[in-house]
Amino acid sequence: MxxxxxxxxxxxxxxxxxxxxxxxxxxxxxxxxxxxxxxxxxxxxxxxxxxxxxxxxxxxxxxxxxxxxxxxxxxxxxxxxxxxxxxGKRVKYIGRAVIGTVEGDIHDIGKTIVATLWETAGFEVIDLGVDVPPQKFVEAIKQYNPDIVGMSALMTTTMIKQKETIEAIKAAGLRDKVKIVVGGAPTTEEWAREIGADGWAPDAISAVELVKKLLGVKE
Ligand code: B12
The missing domain is CATH 1.10.1240.10 (Methionine synthase domain)
Structure with missing residues (x-):
């Protein structure tokens, strides 16, 4: 070894x-x-x-x-x-991201890793923590004006909250202001498309590539 x-x-x-x-x-x-x-x-x-x-x-x-x-x-x-x-060669500031684990779900390991790698890539990250209700995401968009909103869900029973959160963001008239990305073990690219998210990633490293691509950032 x-x-x-x-x-x-x-x-x-x-x-x-x-x-x-x-x-x-x-x-x-x-x-x-x-x-x-x-x-x-x-x-x-x-x-x-x-x-x-x-x-x-x-x-x-x-x-x-x-x-x-x-x-x-x-x-x-x-x-x-x-x-x-x-x-890192002096990472350039790319933008601001809000991330959280959806309501009813307390799994935070994957979300924390994604938040960490976003930070190291040049994002200012506001981590809302776990068990975050849709309305709290809405309030965070109003308060922080982020470029990216990330939602993590680790259970088949809480995935639906990603959909409800996107609906709440739409209802608040904020959908066009942010790119929404979702992830977590039970979620898929197809699910992301179905609920109207802008993107999905299977792991934290691809989550970095995903948000850079969504914001048109080239290496
Ligand atoms: C660790 C763990 C726990 C820990 C959580 C500790 C913590 N601080 O997070 C504890 C022990 C507390 C726990 C509790 C529970 N758990 Co649990 N847990 C797990 C376990 C074993 C691993 C999850 C994990 O951390 N994986 C490692 C990380 C690195 O991977 P990840 O989360 O998938 O994240 C990566 C990607 O998905 C992606 N990603 C993640 N989030 C995001 C977000 C965005 C925006 C993007 C782009 C990408 C992205 O990037 C990450 C990094 O590469 C899973 C089993 C599994 N194999 O997933 C069960 C699992 C998720 N738990 C499960 C259950 C049932 C529970 C409990 C209900 C158990 C109970 N009876 O109390 C409670 C939940 C209570 C609640 N309300 O949430 C089930 C869910 C079943 C289902 N319905 O789908 C699972 C699948 C286990 C099982 N097979 O039964 N759990």
Whole structure:
């Protein structure tokens, strides 16, 4: 196993174990040895949540384990984000984005990763958090005047709130002022089209490409 593989595997393990101190130590080490922070996010942090999630679904882990892992992951995410920003050739400001997880849904890991990568790409991101009712998205558009509105939904039962939120934005007469993008594991490109969103992305890296494309930003 190379040094890189070994470090990423230990980092993944530390997230699975919900150990924020170890995650923090290993993320600093990752930076020290020059591993691409984006790769560490994908191959260690996200991989850990997916692995533990699968265990939970099989009844081999508890909700408390997942919550601890999510918290540990966020510690790592924030350290790696700072490194991405530091390394970036002075990112140009692209625009402003509002993001949130829709009403009834408290899953925030994927949404937080998308928000983080948008920030590192040059967006000012206003994160509305989780369980965000349609009206709160509407109010946020009025207050912040964003270019992009992103909605995350992780459950088949809450996907419908993405549709209701778009309807609320239309009813408020604000639909033409923003580009709306949706995502989250149960959603698809077809769903996005069906509910009248402007775009969909399967992961955080493509979520960055998507919003740049929607705003006509070229590399
Ligand atoms: C972690 C997790 C939890 C954690 C959440 C911790 C946290 N802080 O978020 C905890 C333990 C709290 C939890 C709770 C629950 N969960 Co849960 N959870 C998961 C799990 C295992 C992983 C989700 C995750 O974080 N994935 C990792 C991230 C990185 O991936 P992601 O979210 O898909 O995000 C990526 C892309 O989708 C995309 N993306 C995401 N958002 C957006 C937004 C935009 C705009 C764009 C462009 C892209 C984008 O980019 C992201 C990064 O690459 C999934 C199973 C699964 N395989 O998805 C179940 C799952 C989503 N949960 C499920 C359920 C049922 C629940 C509970 C109801 C359980 C319960 N009985 O209490 C509660 C929900 C309560 C509520 N009201 O929301 C079900 C949903 C079933 C359904 N109806 O569809 C799942 C599918 C598990 C299952 N198979 O049963 N959960």
């Amino acid at each position: 190379s040094v890189k593989e070994e470090l990423l595997s230990r980092l993944k393990e530390a997230v699975v174990n919900g150990d924020p101190d170890e995650v923090s130590k290993l993320c600093r080490k990752v930076i020290e040895v020059g591993i691409d922070p984006l790769e560490a996010i994908e191959k260690a942090l996200v991989a850990a949540i997916r692995e533990l999630g699968d265990k939970w679904i099989r009844g081999e882990a508890f909700i408390a384990d997942l919550v601890a892992a999510a918290d540990a992951m966020k510690v790592g995410l924030s350290i790696l984000k700072n490194e991405i920003v530091k390394r």
